[in-house]
Amino acid sequence: MKQLLVGGWGPLAIWAARRALRRLKPDVAHAHLSHACRALHGLKGLCLRVATLHIHYKSQQHRDLDALIAIAPWQLDAIPAAQRAHTVQIDNWTAAPPFDAEARRRVRAELGIGDEVFLIGALGRAEASKGLDLLIDAFVAADLPQTRLAIVGGGRDWESLRQRAPAEVLMPGFVAQPQQWFSAFDAFVSAARSEPFGLVFLEAMSAGLPVLATRSQGGEHFAALIERPLVACNDAAALCQALQQLRAEQPARRSYDLSAFAQGAKVAEVEAFYRRELAALR
Numbered sequence: 001m002k003q004l005l006v007g008g009w010g011p012l013a014i015w016a017a018r019r020a021l022r023r024l025k026p027d028v029a030h031a032h033l034s035h036a037c038r039a040l041h042g043l044k045g046l047c048l049r050v051a052t053l054h055i056h057y058k059s060q061q062h063r064d065l066d067a068l069i070a071i072a073p074w075q076l077d078a079i080p081a082a083q084r085a086h087t088v089q090i091d092n093w094t095a096a097p098p099f100d101a102e103a104r105r106r107v108r109a110e111l112g113i114g115d116e117v118f119l120i121g122a123l124g125r126a127e128a129s130k131g132l133d134l135l136i137d138a139f140v141a142a143d144l145p146q147t148r149l150a151i152v153g154g155g156r157d158w159e160s161l162r163q164r165a166p167a168e169v170l171m172p173g174f175v176a177q178p179q180q181w182f183s184a185f186d187a188f189v190s191a192a193r194s195e196p197f198g199l200v201f202l203e204a205m206s207a208g209l210p211v212l213a214t215r216s217q218g219g220e221h222f223a224a225l226i227e228r229p230l231v232a233c234n235d236a237a238a239l240c241q242a243l244q245q246l247r248a249e250q251p252a253r254r255s256y257d258l259s260a261f262a263q264g265a266k267v268a269e270v271e272a273f274y275r276r277e278l279a280a281l282r
Contacts, residue, residue: 021043
């Protein structure tokens with residue numbers, strides 16, 4: 001597969017992308033996020049112009065495109081009826097590795113944590129939507145024995161979260177190999193106020209982790225697999241109680257049926273959608 005890197009930023013990158021598409025004349029141009037979507041405006045008739053909704057439908061980005069892919073069912077409600085006829089919902093997929101005993105040993109050794117410590121983990125961007133401030137408050141209030149909390153990932157709120165958190169909360173910031181941390185965790189927690197899909201759920205499940213989640217869009221989407229009551233969003237007291245229950249149970253790793261999220265099957269669904277919408281253009 002040949003790749004073409006479009007340089008620049010903002011309007012310059014949009015102009016360069018349009019120029020490249022006019023030269024290449026592809027069958028399909030598939031955009032992700034705002035600048036890529038805007039690059040496809042004004043190219044009607046050149047090719048099939050598709051966008052994936054990673055957060056939600058945004059009229060200024062998506063209304064002029066030919067077809068849309070929603071990653072979660074709740075996103076469909078905001079799409080105008082005319083466009084919904086050219087929209088499909090396809091779950092995200094993952095190729096995350098399974099549990100790795102060596103990675104667990106290595107990460108926990110670096111942290112100075114023995115196997116007797118129950119390590120609760122969260123992984124994602126440090127921003128308000130992820131509810132990490134609530135998680136810190138709930139963890140402190142829960143006062144769990146032989147338990148540590150690790151919040152992995154950087155972001156604009158990292159410094160304020162670090163100041164909020166006590167020393168027993170581990171915050172390594174950005175890590176180059178986040179998948180290894182899932183093997184080091186004993187449980188995964190999502191305290192999100194908003195989580196459109198939650199690819200991180202699939203990554204945690206691939207490592208066999210028990211999952212505790214708030215009732216975000218992603219939490220609701222994976223509720224049947226999580227098999228643990230969801231916690232109300234933005235409720236530190238409820239999250240505290242759920243953490244205490246999780247620690248009391250100290251659930252072991254488990255296997256999940258993730259066949260519905262296999263990469264090959266989902267890629268086939270995307271390609272089938274391309275063919276359907278290409279036929280509709282002719």
